[in-house]
Amino acid sequence: MDKHDFVIRFAGEGGQGLVTSADALARAAAHAGYFVQTHSTFPSQIMGGPASSQVRISTTPVLSSGDGVDVLVALNQYAYDHHYEDLNPGGVTVYNAEEYDLPEGGHYFGIKADELAKSTGNARAANMVTIGAVAHLIDFNLKEIDEFITQRFTRGREGDEEIIEANIKAVRLGVDVAKSTGFTVGQLEAPIPPDYDQIVITGNAALSMGAVAAGLDFYVGYPISPATTILVWMENNLWGKNRFVHQVASEIEAINAILGAGFAGKKAMTATAGPGFSLMSEGLGLAWMAEIPLVVTSVQRGGPATGLPTKSEQSDLFTSMHPAHGDIKMPVLAPGSIEECFYAGALATNWAERYQGPVILVTEFGLAERGENIRRPNLDDVSTESRTAVSDGDTDKRYDSWDGTTSLPGMPTPGGPGAYVANGSEHDEIGDTTHLPHHHIRLTKRRFKKVDLLGGAHYEIENAEADTIIMPWGSSKGPAREAYDRLREQGEDIGWLYSVALNPLPEDVKDVLKSGKKIIVPELNYLGQWSAILRMEGYSAESITQYTGMPFRPADLVASIGERIGTGVTT
Secondary structure (H helix, E strand, O other), rough: OOEEEEEEEEEEEEOOOOHHHHHHHHHHHHOOOOEEEEEEHHHHHHOOOOOEEEEEEEEOOOOOOOEEEEEEEEHHHHHHHHHHHHHEEEEEEEOOOOOOOOOOOOOOEEEOOOHHHOOOOOOOHHHHHHHHHHHHHHOOOOHHHHHHHHHHOOOOOOOOOHHHHHHHHHHHHHHHHHHOOOOOOOOOOOOOOOOOOOEEEEHHHHHHHHHHHHOOOOOEEEEOOOOHHHHHHHHHHHOOOOOOEEOOOOHHHHHHHHHHHOOOOEEEEEEOOOHHHOOOHHHHHHHHHHOOOOOEEEOOOOOOOEEEEEOOOOOOOOHHHHHOOOOOOOOOOOOOOHHHHHHHHHHHHHHHHHOOOOEEEEHHHHHHEEEEEEEOOOOHHOOOOOOOHHHHHOOOOOOOOOOOOOOOOOOOOOOOOOOOOOOOOOOOOOEEOOHHHHHHHHHHHHHHHHHHOOOOOEEEOOOOOOEEOOOOOOOHHHHHHHHHHHHHHOOEEEEEEOEEEEEEEEEEEHHHOOOOOOOEEEEEEOHHHHHHHHHHHOOOOOEOOOOOOOOOHHHHHHHHHHHHOOOOOOO
């Protein structure tokens, strides 16, 4: 039976090549013209511990990691015991027959991948054996896998041909084992390749690329899951004249470094996760008070404290909007897809320059390490903004009163014209400390008014006339959209509202919220943070929450939304 969508999960222990297997299959499928999305979960240790990595392959764009699994590759008994219940009807398990055995009669078969790999002359080709078995189960074109292997291992090194030959042979050995069992989960429909160039990329890499495309030239960071790969990307790519990247010893050092860089005229950024973001609180308050451009990316994970370092949550929204003491509400961007990560990285960099202040870019583990094929961005099309500079003849009053009716006063750079005092205490027009009430009043109004300069973020509005509107944020967008589409197909009259910018919200989005519609917010936290913020702003909102460390399943959202709107919908 032809199917347009398959989910394949590799489960076992960290260090067994699970991520490599899923990534290899995803890249081969993307090369063939399919849409793909990977999702991995693993413990916070270097080796060992229960882990899994999966790929969803589809003839249409992939919005979520899916509801269940069609093929499970279980490399140990624990993996089988904890994942087999996720199998869809008709799903098949491929188990590691060198590690354990299962009784006859089940919808599974064993494979001795290590033994078969050794017979090819390359003991490291075991993952290709299992990929071959999977390819047969979904009737995937082996030519595409051969081309991926050839491309992957053609590196101009001695022995490349032998490695390619061994891996292709390993794939065929896996195919033979699967073929002998008689199992199949259906036939993957032929792809309809997009009419544009694509790349397979993770959220952290896309975000980094977007920021650099917008002119980012200074990056410092401290390694912390799941933000570390942004630092690694910058170390490998932020090169050239007047560019700087460095690994520092703490998150406090990181925020202070980009404060200095932003003050000195650089486009500066760091990335961290919840614990590190907490340490940056005082520095972010200074950036807001002194009006210094910089970007902090907060890649959310489970919390509080160490929490769940390698799981996904959307539980840092309160902290992201109000990261410091006093009257403060940061500009916040929260992309919901890999492609949006690229453009959010660019927009955050531009926003910081445009309004001369700190910007928070919020993502999550579920986006950071997820792989997806997206339209190849045209870097030349990315706009690049720079702060208004001070020129000779200006008044030197950078911190003058400002109500939005005139251009924002220019920001001086040390060594150039203008008064370039930047003060964390309340200050007068040129930046000198003052405790006079009228200065605090006028500059508080100025700091909040500047946020009105920010716009241009992507948003979506559909069927806004409906009484109930679904409004996800961040990585919950994909599963929520899949659930929304299913509900609409079943005849439910619901609307859709989504914005990458959470502060400030686009005016069109606020108009829908002001209409008094019932807003349902799917989000990965206990408190229902986004709906709480919306209620604080006077809008009618309630949350559907999940805090397992895993993404929503669309079927679960269909059921939960159906309960909220009082219908007998099916999943």
